Amino acid sequence: MSFDRRALEIDAAAESGRIVNFLRRSVYTVLRRRGGVVGISGGVDSAVVLALSVRAFGPERTCALILPEKDSDPESRVLARDLAAQYGVKPEEEEITAALEGLGCYARRDAAIRRVFPEYRPGLGYKARVTLPENLMDVGSLNVPMLAIVRPDGSEDVRRLAPEEASEIVAASNMKQRTRMTMLYFHAERRHYAVIGTANKNEYEQGFFVKHGDAGVDVKAIAHLYKTQVYQLAEYLGVPRAIRERTPSSDTYSAPTSQQEFFFRLPFETMDLLWYAQEHGVPQEEVTRATGFSAAQIRRAFEDFTQKARSTAHLRMHPLSIETGPAGATRGAASGTGTGV
């Protein structure tokens, strides 16, 4: 069969059953826990994992946690509540803004933003987001982060970030995912449950996650699925259309930022097909015929996938020790190609 979008099609019913069996075996038999905790964000990944957890453990042994903070889109909470209700789970809500204020998350991040844009005042309605260059297929620019501010009047300004400010903004923002991980484990431990991860293959293997944050879980339910395959499962599992049709976002920065702008630089339909082709050694001519992209464009995309996987490899490693050495550490890596941005 010639290469085309059908390569990413899955048997959603069979895949759902496979994951449900995996979750039950992992949680009940290997981890010896009594159920699962899932953080639900109003996005499609956590919606699918909640649905799978309910199938695996039942609604009575599934804890759905909503963990908003002051930069979260208010729609996220509404969608998460509706989702939990649909699957018969009474959600727990933990507002984490006060915890983040105590850690200095916002103050540290905003101080770094003001070093780039001295006018930035979130209290006056300024918003901010971090993005990567968008023109991956046409220019092949390197992954240099840029900071955008949105003024109260709606006008925008974008500047390239220096290493100090980029690191500080990201490090402060990562407190959000790490605080959520702390709350997920509070609710898991008090019930003797396991934390069920919601990262998909794109996020996990390309490095779009926070070490000891959203990657701090006991079981990875969908880390083997391309994003477009997660959507197939979502449709099969009856995830509400409002969630399935929502633009994927990390919901981390105050200004709306899609995952494409923030990290992946390609629409998921395009990325998944090209990444599948790279992973399966599909000849360039076939990829060009299926996608319409030139050899140079395909090469740029492949290089970006490889570079992200390679530069984020450390995120997937277990802690290093003298006993295991570097070889032992790399056993924890998700793939030999992976690295971060």
Added chain:
Amino acid sequence: MEIEQMVRQYVNRNLLFGESQIMYDDDTSFLAAGILDSMAVMELVAWIEATFGMKVDIRDITPENFDSVNRLAAFLRRCAAPAAVGGNGRP
């Protein structure tokens, strides 16, 4: 000091820390060799701007300009002030 030597010295000191087992020559891809990630790119740009007295446009931060000693040296010869690179710069 010739520009290629300056780049090599920067890479050895600041990206490989004198500890790495990574071997490279002037045509080795920094990306393929695992020398360059996004933080390294940002630091490299900051070093170029401080050392060569130039402002690097985001559109110039490409593999074609940054992905080896020779590519970076050629970019600097094209774009930096002549005095900074000891020769002819961008007209």
